[in-house]
Amino acid sequence: MNMFLETLIGGLLAGTMYSLVAIGFVLIYKASGVFNYAQGSMLLFAALTFVSLTDQGVPVLVALVITIVVLALMAVGIERLILRPLVNRGPMTLFMATLGLAYIVEGTAQGLMGSQVKALDLGIEDLPIFLGDIMISQFDLTAAAVALILVVALSLLFNKTRLGVALRGVADDTSAALSIGIDINRIWQIVWTIAGLVGLVAGLLWGARQGVQFSLSLVVLKALPVLIIGGFTSITGAIIGGLVVGAAESLGETYIGPFLGGGITPWFAYALALAFLFIRPAGLFGEQKIERV
Amino acid sequence: MTTPSPPALEVRNISLAFKGVKAISDLSFEVAPREICALIGPNGAGKSSLLNILNGVYVPNSGEIIFEGEHFHRMQPLEAARRGIGRGFQNNALFSGMSVADNVIAGLSRHARATLLEEALLLPRARAETRRFRERAHEVLGLFNLEHHAETIVATLPYGVQKKVELARAIVAAPRLLLLDEPLAGMNAAEKQEIADIIATLNRELKLTIVLIEHDIGIVLKLAHHVVVLDYGRKLADGAPDGIRDNPEVIAAYLGGDKVEIAA
């Protein structure tokens, strides 16, 4: 029983990281209808920028500010050069465009800042702590707390500020938002910047764990099942989806993996997501679309 | 009094809601064989939703559809097509990347028998079928004087021509019931007259039962044998065009200021 609980809690905590990545997707999907395949590359780019700066001896706070400015500039560039020309094109075209964007961001990040693994120390202790008999990673706990703070901050932003109201307006009804004078291009730039910041936080936490390196960009592949399970349009969904995937992967590897020769983590989440698609195509918290013809 | 023939289509107590918002409430009416039945009513009255239910695109929350004596709680789109329910859409729903002829031939899919392998290897049955379909498509395009456009990509054609292509696609498989959603929308007076004439001809010559949605009351009252008036998902009136024209409730709720125009 303890082993089960330990596996479950470890999985849930790891899942908060998935949630963190998935939130970046949801923000962009809600505001611009794009499934941003480049989110993983943006995460890599953000973390790599920060680490490269601190490696050069730039103080942490200054490095953070510079990284944020760079992310904002990137968001403006993406909106101007990609989103605006592709407005009114199908979701598949937009998706493929973000695949192209991912290549550009990855190539640029690694071309400028190198492709070797960079160590990142955030000063978080990684000693296990014990709750009774159950061992929990302190690092995972910290990461989960950061994810929680970020979610609270985002929901305050969405619900309590004028910007948030405008954002939700665009997400709910783009043409109506346009007609009351909301500057949608501006909104897109802001949302992509925020998604970049969420990516930065996730990238730093993840990078502190396993080093800042190319494999960080592959988290996009982890986020997809999370979004299918939670729904593409709900932040709550992204969080729950992340927890479900984290727990399922952990439990699956421990209890099902041995029967299949182990190492099933790369596809287990996908199998779960496919099962979900058959039961509930819109995800747990997603909205079912009505087709008008 | 002659014994009335059973209706071609009966809509019985149909209700439909989207996310709790009622689109159609407890709607019932009958369509007699070979008649043109017009659905009229303001935007949002539930007219298109009803056609979508008849085609199986939407699933009603309750009620049933009786088509040629068979009862359905819901239609499947493919099932509806197999049973001979044809459909034209409100905003052109043509296959924009395909030629006019291919769009029309696509409407014959339910008659296709050649297997994938026969098609890939160009075996005789596949070739004969292709030839037959092409001939049939050209025959139907001839009805609309569209033969010279056969090989043009539909997206490059003007809107009015596209509407005709859609009508051709809807009738190419010889349906027994034809559902048309605003077939005259966005056309000038001459084009409207042309399409209205074609619809009347299809009804007369091919003995097609037609249910159509149209906003041009003048044409509706001339074209239709039977008019059903909807408002906020409810049936307001149901009867012959003459009766509808004089129904005070309809005038108040829907025709309103247009009355003068109708009289003209």
Added chain:
Amino acid sequence: MSEIELRLTGGIGEGVSTRKLTGIAVAALVVSLPFLATEYWINAIIVPFLILSLAGVGLNLLTGYAGQLSLGAGAFMMVGAYATFAFQLRLPELPLPFALIASGIVAGAVGFAFGFPSTRIKGFYLIVSTLAAQFFFEWLFLKFPWFYNGDPSATISLPAGLWAFGIDLNSPHGRYYLTLASVALLTWLSYNLVRSQTGRNWMAIRDMDTAAAVIGVPILRAKLQAFAVSSFILGIAGALWAFGYLGSASVQSFGLTRSYQILFIIIIGGMGTIRGAYLGAAFVSLLPLALDWLFQQLLGGHADAGLLQNIQKVIFGILILWFLIKEPEGLARLLRRQSGNFNTRRFPRLKIRRQT
């Protein structure tokens, strides 16, 4: 009929006979190519180009014609390669061409299975299913030694080399003709299919699936057919890639990068066109060579390989975006515009409607 012919060739004053002559000339060139090109060109450029073209044709049937996005092209190629290996190893009596067809059928069945979710979900949601295939088969073929016959480096290569009906195909010429014959035959079949009722069903689903269902297109069947046929072709392309080009292959030969590459081929070449796959494959094969050459000239051979790879990545990314924004119909359309022939009869535009 004559009117159509006139319109097809109209404007540039070509007669049908000229077209036939061109066709014969191209065929003659293609057949005699091994005697014109160096061994390096055949081995390192022409053979992989042909195989990538075939893979592009396969993916184009699914994504360009039927509108079903797939990031699993590599997975279906992998299945074809490993199936061919298994047939040749465990059923050596089966001649290579039949083993290839059988492997195509295995890959087609796998594609059929992973296509099932497409009956419930649309658009980019479908990448979940195709990515699942990608990760699952990478795991499967690495996890169980049966699939690679316990080879210590987990690679596969044909035990007896390339032989068909007693003819040795291991030479560069042999590989070329084996590849050419397979690619030509499968391209012909694909060309017939996209012009058949099945092809019309696919394009109808791509352009407007709701309308397609309502006018009687069997959506479910057509989608699954697209998955099966596409995977059949990708499977054979994978087998050719492994044994006709690489010689020996592993799971890494068909990773996610391969899936992206095949998708890029059809985006750049032109979605929903057969010849677009060839143009895209040519572009993807030649661009790295051109870049290499350019950097040699500019930097005198000091270019760092890693840097070069990153620059290549950025250029591919920019090209993808450029084509999606400026020329969604790819090189196929660009070329037609150049030749002044605007007829779009056989190469329709991929326009995926945005839901409102």
